[in-house]
Amino acid sequence: MTVQQPRTGVTLADFDTIMREKVPFVGDMGVVTEQLSADQARLRLPFNQRHIRPGNVICGPAIFALADIALYAVAWLVVPKADLAVTTEATVHFLSGAKPGDLLADAKILKAGKRLLIAECHIRSAVDGALCAHVIGTYAMPPEPR
Numbered sequence: 001m002t003v004q005q006p007r008t009g010v011t012l013a014d015f016d017t018i019m020r021e022k023v024p025f026v027g028d029m030g031v032v033t034e035q036l037s038a039d040q041a042r043l044r045l046p047f048n049q050r051h052i053r054p055g056n057v058i059c060g061p062a063i064f065a066l067a068d069i070a071l072y073a074v075a076w077l078v079v080p081k082a083d084l085a086v087t088t089e090a091t092v093h094f095l096s097g098a099k100p101g102d103l104l105a106d107a108k109i110l111k112a113g114k115r116l117l118i119a120e121c122h123i124r125s126a127v128d129g130a131l132c133a134h135v136i137g138t139y140a141m142p143p144e145p146r
Contacts, residue, residue, distance in 0.1 A: 010076045012036055018076070019069065022083060029062075031069055039109040041073035044126070047101050057097035058132075064092055067121040067135040070107035074119045075139050078112045084142035085117070093134045101127035110136075117141050 010018075012033045020027035035042035045051075045066045053059040068087060075085040107121040116138055123133040 010036065015041075015073055015076060026065075026069055029065065029069075031066065033073065034104075036073065036077065039074065039077060039112075041070055041077065041105075041107045043070045043073060043105045043107075045103040045105070047103075049100075052100060055097065056100060058100065058103065060092075060094060063094070063098060063103065063123050063133050064090075064135070066103055066105045067092070067107070067123055067133060068137065070105035070121045071119050071135070071137040071139060074107045074109050075117055075141065078109065078117065079141055085139045088116070088138050088140045090135060090137040094132070095134060096130050096132050098123070098125050098130070098132040099127045101125060103132070113141075115141055 015033045015036065019031060030046050032044045032046065033041065034044055043066065045062065051058045051062040068090065072085065079085065104124045104126050105121050107119055109117065109119050111118045118138050121135040121137065122131060124131055
């Protein structure tokens with residue numbers, strides 16, 4: 001199977017740099033972009049003991065942050081400068097406790113319109129592959145440059 005490249009030409013290194021420089025909070029989390037294609041992104045959140053909550057599972061805010069970053073990544077696949085793309089809605093279904101370890105986010109575009117992008121993200125534990133969360137998000141997209 002051939003993987004189509006992003007329409008915008010954004011690379012893995014580009015997106016990691018965007019996160020470090022334009023969204024320092026995300027850069028501080030250490031999220032790594034593992035894959036970008038025409039309509040999908042895979043990101044990894046390396047394990048950090050600070051993400052653990054009582055019950056020895058990864059906390060919800062860390063899981064949602066990873067999902068939101070992955071949804072932002074797919075916005076960059078369709079708009080050359082998605083700096084101004086913002087989350088307008090998100091529905092999170094926490095499905096199972098995430099064991100201590102890295103988390104993987106697989107996001108894909110469901111619909112990309114002129115003003116709104118709708119995408120979904122699955123968060124899995126890299127430890128055992130368990131599906132930890134399913135997120136559907138809507139992003140308001142910036143107007144196209146003239």
